[in-house]
Amino acid sequence: QVQLQxxxxxxxxxxxxxxxxxxxxxxxxxxxxxxxxxxxxxxxxGLEWIGYIYFSGSTYYNPSLKSRVTISLDTSNNQFSxxxxxxxxxxxxxxxxxxxxxxxxxxxxxxxxxxxLVTVSS
Amino acid sequence: xKVMTQSPATLxxxxxxxxxxxCRASQSVSSNLAWYQQKPGQAPRLLIYDASTRATGxxxxxxxxxxxxxxxxTISSLQSEDAAVYSCQQYNNWPLTFGGGTKVEIK
Numbered sequence: 001q002v003q004l005q006x007x008x009x010x011x012x013x014x015x016x017x018x019x020x021x022x023x024x025x026x027x028x029x030x031x032x033x034x035x036x037x038x039x040x041x042x043x044x045x046g047l048e049w050i051g052y053i054y055f056s057g058s059t060y061y062n063p064s065l066k067s068r069v070t071i072s073l074d075t076s077n078n079q080f081s082x083x084x085x086x087x088x089x090x091x092x093x094x095x096x097x098x099x100x101x102x103x104x105x106x107x108x109x110x111x112x113x114x115x116x117l118v119t120v121s122s
Numbered sequence: 123x124k125v126m127t128q129s130p131a132t133l134x135x136x137x138x139x140x141x142x143x144x145c146r147a148s149q150s151v152s153s154n155l156a157w158y159q160q161k162p163g164q165a166p167r168l169l170i171y172d173a174s175t176r177a178t179g180x181x182x183x184x185x186x187x188x189x190x191x192x193x194x195x196t197i198s199s200l201q202s203e204d205a206a207v208y209s210c211q212q213y214n215n216w217p218l219t220f221g222g223g224t225k226v227e228i229k
Contacts, residue, residue, distance in 0.1 A: 037218075047166070047209060047220040062217040063123075096165055106213035108156035110168035110177060 002027030004097050004113035011119050012091075018084040018118055022097030029078040030055045035100040037109060038071060038082045040093040048093075053080055054103045087120045094118075124148050124212050126221035136229040141197040143224045145210035150190045154214035157186055157195045160223075161206045169208075170195065202228055 008020035022036070029036075037052040051061035053071045061069050065084070073080040084091060094115040100107030125148040135141045145155065153173040158166035168177040170186035173193060183198045197204055205228050210221040 046222040047211070049218040049220070060216060064217070106154065106216055106218055108168060108171040108211060108213055109158075109166070110171075112165035112167075115165050 002099065002111060004099065004111060006095060006097050006113045006116040008116060008118070010117060011121060012087050013122050014088055014120055015086055018082070018087050018091060018095075018120075020082045020095055020097075020116065020118070021079050022081070022113055024078045024080075024099075030075050032056075032103065033101065035102060035107060036071075036073070036080045037098050037100055039096045039098055039109070039112075041096070041115070042093045047096075050082065050084075050095075052100060056103070058103070089120050092118065092120050123217055124151060124215060124219050126210055126212055126219050128208075128210060128221035128224050130224060131222075132225045132227060134227045134229045135197075135200045137202060138199050139229075141200050141204070141226055143195040143197075143208055143226070145188075145193040145195070145221050147191045147193075147212055151212040151214035153189045154212060155186075155188070155193050156211045156213065157184075158209045158211065159204075159206045160209065166209065197226070200226070200228065204228075 005023045012018045035052045035054050038050040053059045068085045070083045096115045098109035098112040127146045129144045155173045157170040160166045174186045185196045187194050207223040207225050209223045
């Protein structure tokens, strides 16, 4: 059964870059059947989709974050990563990685990683 | 961007009773709607996709209905372990968007 696990610093300074990695285990990371997304949740708020990457390397980002986001993948290590530049206190959230279906079509998410809280503070 | 609105914000239901949760889309999302359950400190868990298809391992007491702009998640006989926040998500268009969630409490 596929499992996803986020990792990365829990504290980032304002104006710096948030970097997180999601490690995928127990499944075919390079399978063309899936897309790999980042989603975040501000404390006590709803979920916000950040963007996704397909195994070919194609990406799609939420327009609200597009100017600051890069998602990349490392197929040799079954990982994909998120970089969010120029962070502010408003980027404090729990960040999840999750799997979707297909290449270009929007999808639901299953499964999800357990999430990691990132705080932005000097 | 399609805005998803959930109601009510909080729902208090007695064990064994029915819980009915609503999700409304600002524009039609066809049947491209999913429901998730999220317990405190946990990741969301997929319950329903394609508006009415239960995900693997989801109990039959969870059911989804609707299409277009109006959707409903029904928990037919609420169990204590169903206390959680339930969120809807549209995947008809990019960007993917979620509702703000409905918190289900056990009365």
